[in-house]
Amino acid sequence: MDKGAPRRAFDEIFKQPLDVYALNRMPPRMSEYAKTIHEIGERVELVTQSEQRGLGDAVLCAKEHLEASPFLLMLGDHLYTSTHKDGNSCVKQLLSAYQGTSVLALRSTAEAEISHFGCATGRWEGRTSEGPGSLCITNIVEKPTIDFARCNLVTPSIKQGEFLTVFGLYILSEPEKIFSILQDQLELRK
Numbered sequence: 001m002d003k004g005a006p007r008r009a010f011d012e013i014f015k016q017p018l019d020v021y022a023l024n025r026m027p028p029r030m031s032e033y034a035k036t037i038h039e040i041g042e043r044v045e046l047v048t049q050s051e052q053r054g055l056g057d058a059v060l061c062a063k064e065h066l067e068a069s070p071f072l073l074m075l076g077d078h079l080y081t082s083t084h085k086d087g088n089s090c091v092k093q094l095l096s097a098y099q100g101t102s103v104l105a106l107r108s109t110a111e112a113e114i115s116h117f118g119c120a121t122g123r124w125e126g127r128t129s130e131g132p133g134s135l136c137i138t139n140i141v142e143k144p145t146i147d148f149a150r151c152n153l154v155t156p157s158i159k160q161g162e163f164l165t166v167f168g169l170y171i172l173s174e175p176e177k178i179f180s181i182l183q184d185q186l187e188l189r190k
Helices: 005-014 020-025 028-042 055-061 090-097 111-116 146-152 175-189
Strands: 071-074 103-110 118-125 134-142 162-172
Touching (some): 005 028, 020 028, 071 090, 090 103, 090 162, 103 111, 103 118, 103 134, 111 146, 111 162, 134 146
Antiparallel strands (some): 071 162, 118 134, 118 162
16 A cells, blocks of 8 residues: 555645646636635645554644644544534534533444444533533543443433444644643553
8 A cells, every 4th residue: 555645645635736727717616615625725734643553643643733722633534424404514513512621523323333433421511402512521431342331321312222422523622631641641552
């Protein structure tokens, strides 16, 4: 496998100057969209691991590219689709929920599948007639067994036989703390 292919594809899409001739031939709406995508790409940094050593190591690889401010972490092996009634993207929903503390996206998953994901439970806060509000996480376990989940990870108002699992989308509000914890975990594995 060509490990440089993702970098070349990213650079080709986002880092190359826009082709003025091609932009001028596009309908105005399409041209504006292409410019917007290019501007977003200029603010995105693609960071890859030299070898696969887990999510924590991947986040540590990006440390030098992040300032001491909150950041959005999106896992590259996920496809983010939304069924939100207003058409809001998954990222927009997460940004709306962000209020200065770390936030992660969760989804409802059948119990037969939970051994493949991080699984969380907690208590609902800010419930309204329009929805359950936010979940204040009280327990999160990586790839639990069904029996463990049934005993420890049931979330009120989630259908029986389903659990909330991590969706690969995070806003991390305290980078220094996160990096310190990840570095400590890395040292423990050595």
